[in-house]
Amino acid sequence: MRRSSSLADRLFWPIVAGGAASLWVGPKALAVAGLVVLGLVMHRLGRGGRFRRRVRAIARRHRETLALRRRQESYVDPYGNEILDGWLRERSYFAERTLLPRLEAEGYGDLVEARWDEILDIVEAASLSVAAPDEAAALPEDGIAYERYCAALLEQAGWDARTTKAAGDQGADVVAERDGLRLVVQCKRYAKPVGNGAVQEVVAARSYWGADCAAVVSNAGFTPAARKLAAATDVLLLHHDSLAALGTRPGGRPPR
Incomplete structure (x- = not known):
């Protein structure tokens, strides 16, 4: 799984370059370096939100199929319990085979493991966003x-x-x-x-x-x-x- 560079890695060279340049050019170079650092920090802080929006966008594109598969892979047993075992396997399959490769390709691979439950919740929400037919x-x-x-x-x-x-x-x-x-x-x-x-x-x-x-x-x-x-x-x-x-x-x- 591809890992994105850490925030410290991204900040190191702008800080070093800005400090060195300030010795030659003066405070203006240090200010420019500060703005670069601030931009990187803001970009990094917003990464989690962009990750969630990307997962939602991919899941929404497949919501009709996800809703159908949820109906196919769920049933009510003779005791009135809703059995979702098949759907839970299908949900994980979709996340692993459809979402994961795209997220890794877009540079979010390092977030997947820590946010796996969040990914599954987003897929679940997408599957429930389509009204089921009145089969009863x-x-x-x-x-x-x-x-x-x-x-x-x-x-x-x-x-x-x-x-x-x-x-x-x-x-x-x-x-x-x-x-x-x-x-x-x-x-x-x-x-x-x-x-x-x-x-x-x-x-x-x-x-x-x-x-x-x-x-x-x-x-x-x-x-x-x-x-x-x-x-x-x-x-x-x-x-x-x-x-x-x-x-x-x-x-x-x-x-x-």
Whole structure:
């Protein structure tokens, strides 16, 4: 991690130069050196504020995605407790992979460790700055209705989507087609993160239906095991909020 020079380092040479010059030029040189020193002190004192503003600016640019990821990675357990473990991991990931490299490149690397909690608080505030949809009123309670709900969201995105029959679906709750592509989807209306069993099922469904791509969609997050298996098998893990804007990339793959 790159470290910025200390205030003492910055002041040393202006003071030495000003003192030496004053022996030759007189008090005016010393006054100029004093102004330089004062400018450096004021610049240094304002560095913490500039650091915070920079962190806020970067986090604000990603607030929509952060808000979505917070909803995806949080859930309420059967006891009514809000479980944020997945979101806390995602928040740290964003800070480490997105914020940290930029802050280091801009000369703030020496402040990161001491202000890490402040950075996380700023990211948290950005994730909460976007109003969440009223899912309590809109989200179906049972699994079959949730499958229809997901199919309707895909229809909004331009897919020709249909739910499958409960029997013989071979792991696909929704089959959707667009621009010559076929997508199979497992829909999980859960009160806890979805495990890797759903990923295994949709991998089998992709083969059975001859699909180009496969996804597991849930209102909750996904376990680390599910994420690992999905990455290895090229399965998309999505929150249903992502479906209404799900398009296709050049080359035919839905975006991750």
